[in-house]
Each structure stands twice: as structure tokens, then as C-alpha cells.
Amino acid sequence: MEKQQLVNELKNKIIEQLNLVDIDPATVNANDPLFGEGLGLDSIDGLEIVVILERDYNITITEIESLTPHFESLTTLAEFVAAQTAVTA
Amino acid sequence: MATYCSIQPNSIKHNDECIFAVRPEERENFFLDAYRHFGLAYPKFHKMDRFCQLGFLTALPIVPAAGKYDPAKTGLLIASKSGSYFTDNHYFSRVFAEEKINYSPAQFTYTLPSAVLGELSIQHNFQGENYLFLQSEYNFDLLRDYAKSLFHDQKLDTCLIGWMDYYGPDQFLSTFLWIDRSDLINLDTIILNINKTCFDYGKATVS
Amino acid sequence: MRSSYITAAEIVSPLGIGLTANFEQVKNGASALRVHQSKAARTEIFCSRINEAQEQQYDAILATEERLTKLEKMTLVTAKRLIDSTNFKPEDSRSLFILCTTKGNIDLLFQPESTIPENRILFSESAGFMARQLKFKNLPIVVSNACISGVEGILLGRQLIAAGVYDKALVVAADLVTDFTISGFYSLKAYAKGRCRPFDQDRTGVNLGECCAGVILNHEADKDTDMKIIAGISSNDANHMTAPSREAKGLTQAINHCLQTVGEDKAPDFISAHGTGTRYNDAMESKAFGQSGLETVPFFSLKGIYGHTLGAAGLVETVISIAALRDNLLLPSVGFQKAGEDVQQQPITQLKWSPMRRFLKTASGFGGGNACLMVEKIRA
Numbered sequence: 001m002e003k004q005q006l007v008n009e010l011k012n013k014i015i016e017q018l019n020l021v022d023i024d025p026a027t028v029n030a031n032d033p034l035f036g037e038g039l040g041l042d043s044i045d046g047l048e049i050v051v052i053l054e055r056d057y058n059i060t061i062t063e064i065e066s067l068t069p070h071f072e073s074l075t076t077l078a079e080f081v082a083a084q085t086a087v088t089a
Numbered sequence: 090m091a092t093y094c095s096i097q098p099n100s101i102k103h104n105d106e107c108i109f110a111v112r113p114e115e116r117e118n119f120f121l122d123a124y125r126h127f128g129l130a131y132p133k134f135h136k137m138d139r140f141c142q143l144g145f146l147t148a149l150p151i152v153p154a155a156g157k158y159d160p161a162k163t164g165l166l167i168a169s170k171s172g173s174y175f176t177d178n179h180y181f182s183r184v185f186a187e188e189k190i191n192y193s194p195a196q197f198t199y200t201l202p203s204a205v206l207g208e209l210s211i212q213h214n215f216q217g218e219n220y221l222f223l224q225s226e227y228n229f230d231l232l233r234d235y236a237k238s239l240f241h242d243q244k245l246d247t248c249l250i251g252w253m254d255y256y257g258p259d260q261f262l263s264t265f266l267w268i269d270r271s272d273l274i275n276l277d278t279i280i281l282n283i284n285k286t287c288f289d290y291g292k293a294t295v296s
Numbered sequence: 297m298r299s300s301y302i303t304a305a306e307i308v309s310p311l312g313i314g315l316t317a318n319f320e321q322v323k324n325g326a327s328a329l330r331v332h333q334s335k336a337a338r339t340e341i342f343c344s345r346i347n348e349a350q351e352q353q354y355d356a357i358l359a360t361e362e363r364l365t366k367l368e369k370m371t372l373v374t375a376k377r378l379i380d381s382t383n384f385k386p387e388d389s390r391s392l393f394i395l396c397t398t399k400g401n402i403d404l405l406f407q408p409e410s411t412i413p414e415n416r417i418l419f420s421e422s423a424g425f426m427a428r429q430l431k432f433k434n435l436p437i438v439v440s441n442a443c444i445s446g447v448e449g450i451l452l453g454r455q456l457i458a459a460g461v462y463d464k465a466l467v468v469a470a471d472l473v474t475d476f477t478i479s480g481f482y483s484l485k486a487y488a489k490g491r492c493r494p495f496d497q498d499r500t501g502v503n504l505g506e507c508c509a510g511v512i513l514n515h516e517a518d519k520d521t522d523m524k525i526i527a528g529i530s531s532n533d534a535n536h537m538t539a540p541s542r543e544a545k546g547l548t549q550a551i552n553h554c555l556q557t558v559g560e561d562k563a564p565d566f567i568s569a570h571g572t573g574t575r576y577n578d579a580m581e582s583k584a585f586g587q588s589g590l591e592t593v594p595f596f597s598l599k600g601i602y603g604h605t606l607g608a609a610g611l612v613e614t615v616i617s618i619a620a621l622r623d624n625l626l627l628p629s630v631g632f633q634k635a636g637e638d639v640q641q642q643p644i645t646q647l648k649w650s651p652m653r654r655f656l657k658t659a660s661g662f663g664g665g666n667a668c669l670m671v672e673k674i675r676a
Contacts (some may be wrong), residue, residue: 018195019136042536044537044538048193072588108400177402177405177417181405185406190336192479197479197483197484200584201440201662202419203398203441204537213534216534217532222438222440223418223438223440224435225421226435229439234461235455237459238458238461244553
């Protein structure tokens with residue numbers, strides 16, 4: 001899958017799973033921070049993203065702490081997903 | 090100075106004055122519209138379940154601004170009959186619908202009736218005694234007795250007490266009261282009036 | 297303020313029925329934690345559960361035609377033991393029934409074929425049903441504040457007795473292990489791999505447990521009464537829905553209140569900690585002990601024995617701690633091997649006799665709540 005396509009797919013899944021009602025997908029940029037500022041997600045939202053990764057991409061997460069660099073933005077997340085799914089393909 | 094807020098489907102009252110209402114045909118968006126009406130930018134609101142959103146909205150008009158109360162001496166006492174009944178069912182039907190478990194850690198945190206204590210404490214910085222009671226009959230007597238006792242013990246100087254139920258989109262009610270020490274002398278009268286005004290409480294039940 | 301004496305204490309658990317039987321097991325180093333396969337967790341987990349044979353024992357004890365949920369059986373057996381061991385009269389207008397639970401009869405959701413009336417899934421309806429079975433005249437109160445429920449139930453009874461609203465309270469706390477709660481803790485990545493290890497450097501989370509415990513509180517002591525509640529309070533971190541405040545602000549505030557209430561010459565001889573085995577709780581609790589000047593007070597967690605019994609935990613652990621205080625025994629913190637850098641003191645590792653007068657019980661939970669109470673032995 002094209003990276004941009006994966007970024008958009010992840011964006012929509014996150015907005016839906018996390019019920020981000022007041023967020024317009026068009027205003028969310030691929031390089032915006034996911035946590036703290038930007039989308040302003042917190043640690044529980046992070047666990048919801050883990051559910052998406054495990055359920056929709058068959059990625060098994062064993063160490064939550066190792067995810068921090070991959071969760072910086074949609075871009076880094078898409079790169080992580082692409083790398084993990086390429087490994088299992 | 091005692092002040093109260095009451096919510097039932099489609100309207101919000103603050104000290105007997107209606108401050109927000111939607112027409113019956115618009116009631117599907119009541120919570121979202123009420124949130125927008127108050128003009129608050131609090132994205133976490135959308136993550137809450139309806140029970141917490143109900144508590145959140147009921148407290149909003151009556152809790153004073155930060156600095157007007159001592160967080161460590163502010164209590165939060167809420168009673169309910171429904172508790173997290175609706176959210177528990179929602180979680181169950183979402184997570185266990187299929188053979189494969191469909192996890193939702195965010196939703197799980199709301200399958201506790203006391204989640205509303207957490208949300209209100211975070212929003213208003215309530216650090217004092219906090220309780221969630223489940224009772225089968227609507228009245229504020231326990232809340233009155235317990236609050237009084239905590240005031241006398243010098244554990245509290247201010248307190249938010251309230252009753253709330255959420256059974257479904259058309260079946261919810263809440264009444265919250267904010268009191269401080271000066272209200273203790275009149276508290277019995279205030280509570281008598283509140284007990285009378287919402288007499289339909291507690292009759293809603295599991296169908 | 298009118299006092300609250302503890303005139304009875306009981307527990308019904310996977311280790312057995314009754315406080316005597318349970319405490320024997322605890323002294324012998326038993327743990328109720330067993331391997332369990334649940335579809336709500338991808339790997340096998342440890343938890344502590346009451347099995348079918350034990351449930352049948354409860355049926356035999358209760359000998360009733362009424363259909364009861366598992367939680368109701370556990371609660372009624374505990375309540376009856378409490379009532380039978382004292383002169384407590386449920387029908388008295390000055391007697392109150394308090395139930396503490398986080399999920400009540402949540403197993404009913406998994407039993408669509410159950411013939412138990414659907415409204416008993418409401419905590420207040422189940423409590424009302426049980427109150428009538430026990431012959432209470434007053435409407436019961438259910439306390440549900442996550443993992444601090446068990447302690448708060450005692451605080452509620454104590455406060456209402458002090459205020460003169462009631463003279464006696466029967467406080468019972470119970471919770472089940474179900475796929476409902478397993479799914480939640482597992483998805484929060486808070487369920488331990490293997491057995492839970494409170495305060496240990498390699499701890500990875502909780503093991504859930506099901507249990508029921510209860511006490512009778514009375515404004516008067518009788519000739520056998522040896523325990524009294526001398527302080528207690530709850531607080532809130534006002535910080536995060538599932539994680540405790542890193543600075544341990546709320547729990548420190550609550551502990552300090554208790555210590556100030558009893559005065560310097562009544563420091564606790566041990567702390568019955570919450571010690572769930574999660575990274576956050578145990579680090580926070582350890583910090584709170586240090587910040588309130590209790591860094592040299594011996595402490596233990598009982599969750600390596602009973603698991604995390606959620607709403608019941610505070611009461612289960614208070615009851616076992618009462619037995620320990622009575623026998624002057626410091627209990628080992630099962631599951632602990634080595635302290636990590638984030639835990640400032642080491643819990644007790646060996647059963648040890650030590651003459652003692654009082655203990656502090658601490659609890660913290662989802663929603664930011666903290667609660668503690670202090671129990672004093674008033675006669676040897």
C-alpha cells in the first residue's frame with residue numbers, strides 16, 4: 001500500500017476508534033504530533049491505537065514502551081505498520 | 090451559597106431557570122449540542138460515556154471558578170440507581186459480539202459508575218472525599234447526612250452532591266447541588282425541596 | 297465523634313470459608329492464584345477464583361429456594377457468619393447494610409439463559425434483595441468507587457455511626473473474576489504475565505481475584521471486642537482516569553490526614569498496602585509512604601495471595617490484617633523478590649512475630665480515588 005494511503009487509513013481508523021468528534025480529518029497533517037499537542041491523545045488513546053494495530057494489521061505488541069518513537073506522528077506510525085506487515089508478508 | 094442544576098431529556102435548568110433546551114425532534118444530539126452551548130473546549134468530553142457526559146454537564150453551571158474553593162477540602166458525593174448499567178451493556182455488546190474479542194481499553198474505563206467521580210475531579214480539581222452510592226430509591230437524604238457529617242468533621246468546606254441516572258437516549262435525569270458551610274443551616278430545607286422536585290426519579294428501571 | 301468498633305470480621309474466599317480458615321492458609325504461605333484460560337486474554341493468566349464445588353458449599357449453607365447469583369451467594373454466606381457471631385439484629389431500625397462492589401452481578405451479562413430477574417444486574421436491586429433475605433428493614437447502600445470501594449464502605453459506616461444516623465453497620469464487599477474485567481485489564485496492558493509481583497522490580501501487572509469479606513461496625517464495644525477504627529478518609533488525585541498521580545499527591549494527603557488525626561504517639565506498626573503489582577501503583581504507593589514519613593514502617597501486599605479483588609480488596613485485606621494484628625504477625629508480601637529502583641522500601645518477606653497495636657490500610661483506584669483507614673487493637 002502507498003504510504004499516503006496508509007497514513008489516511010490510519011488517520012480515519014484513529015478518529016473513528018477514539019471517537020474524535022470535533023476533529024476534521026482534513027486538518028490533521030501526517031507529521032503533526034499525535035500525543036500532547038497536535039491531536040492531543042493520551043496514554044489510554046495510545047492503547048486504543050495498539051488495539052487497531054493488533055486487530056487490523058495483525059501486529060503483536062509486547063513492549064508498550066518501545067512504541068513511543070513510532071507513535072510520534074501518523075507518518076512514523078505508518079512507517080512502523082508498513083515495516084511490521086512487510087516482515088510478516 | 091447553594092446552587093443547583095437539573096438535567097432531563099432535552100433541557101437543562103439552573104436554579105429553576107431553563108438555560109438550555111432542544112426541541113424533541115433534535116434530542117438525538119442533546120449532549121453534543123449542550124456541550125457546544127457551554128462553549129467549552131474540552132475534547133475529552135467526546136471520549137466519555139453518556140453517564141459521565143451527563144455528570145459533566147450538570148456540574149458545569151454550578152461549580153465555582155478555580156480559586157474559589159479549596160480543592161483538598163472539596164467533596165464529591167453522587168448517588169445513582171442506574172450506575173454504569175447502560176455503558177456495561179454497550180461494552181459487552183461491543184467487545185464480546187464476535188468469537189474474537191474486540192478490545193476497547195478506553196471504553197472499559199467507563200464501565201465503572203465511579204468514572205464520573207474521576208472526570209469531575211479532573212475537570213474541577215476536586216481532591217477531597219469522593220463517593221459513588223447506588224440506591225434503589227431516589228432521595229438526597231444519604232447525601233445530606235453524609236455531607237453534613239463530613240463538614241462537621243472538618244473534612245470538607247465545600248461539596249458537590251447529586252443524583253444521576255442514565256438508562257438510554259430518552260431516559261436520563263440528573264440533579265446536582267453545590268454547597269458550602271454557610272448552607273448547612275438551611276440544608277434540611279434545601280434537600281426537602283430537591284426531594285420533591287424530581288419525584289419521577291428512581292422509577293425508571295431496567296426493562 | 298462516636299467511635300466505631302469492629303465487632304466481627306469474616307471472609308469467604310477460594311482459600312476457604314471463614315477468617316480462621318483463611319488466616320491459617322495465609323500463615324502457611326498459601327496462594328489462591330491459579331492458571332486460567334480465558335478467551336478475554338490471549339495468553340494464559342493467573343487469577344483466583346471460587347470453583348463450582350465451593351459454590352455448592354455455599355448453596356448447602358444457605359439452603360434456600362431462592363435463585364442466587366454467585367456474588368449473592370458469597371455475600372450472603374459472609375453476612376450470615378457475621379450476624380451469627382454477634383448480637384447484631386438486621387431488623388433493628390438503627391442497623392445498616394452496606395455493600396461494596398465494582399461490577400456486582402456482571403456475570404449475568406454472560407448468562408442470557410439465567411432465570412434471575414434482569415434488574416438484579418443493578419447493584420442497588422441486588423443489595424435490596426439480599427437485605428430482605430437477611431431481614432434488614434432499612435434500605436441498603438451500595439458503595440462503588442473502583443478499587444477503593446472496600447475501604448470506603450467501612451468509612452461510610454463509620455461516618456454514619458459517628459453522626460448518629462445509625463448505631464451499627466454490616467459492611468460487605470465482593471467482586472467476581474469475569475471475562476468482562478479480564479478483557480479490560482488485559483487491553484490496558486495491566487494484566488501480569490505470570491503471577492503478580494507487588495513492589496518487585498520485574499512486576500508486570502495484576503492478577504484478578506474473586507472474594508467476599510465483611511465486618512460489623514458498632515458504636516459500642518462488647519466484651520470480646522478488640523478492634524477499633526481510629527482514623528480514615530478518602531481523597532482524589534484529580535489527575536488521570538486510570539493512572540495514579542506520579543507525585544502520589546492524593547494518597548499522601550489521605551495518609552497524612554490519618555496520621556494527624558491519631559497523633560504522633562499512634563503511628564502504625566505495619567501498613568497493609570494496596571500493592572497491585574502494576575508499575576504505576578506500587579511506585580506511587582511507595583512514594584506516598586516515604587512522603588508521609590512512614591518509610592521505615594513494615595508493609596506487605598496481600599494480592600500475591602488473593603489476587604486483586606477490585607471492590608472487595610480494601611475489605612478483604614483489612615480483615616486479614618485484623619487477624620494479623622490480633623496475632624501480632626507481620627505477613628510476607630507474596631510475589632516479591634527484589635525491589636526495583638522505583639520502589640523506595642522493601643516489603644516484608646518473612647512471617648515474623650512482633651507485638652503490635654495498630655495498622656494503616658491503603659487503597660487507590662481508577663478514577664483517581666485513594667482511601668485509607670487505621671485500625672487499633674484495644675486489648676490484647
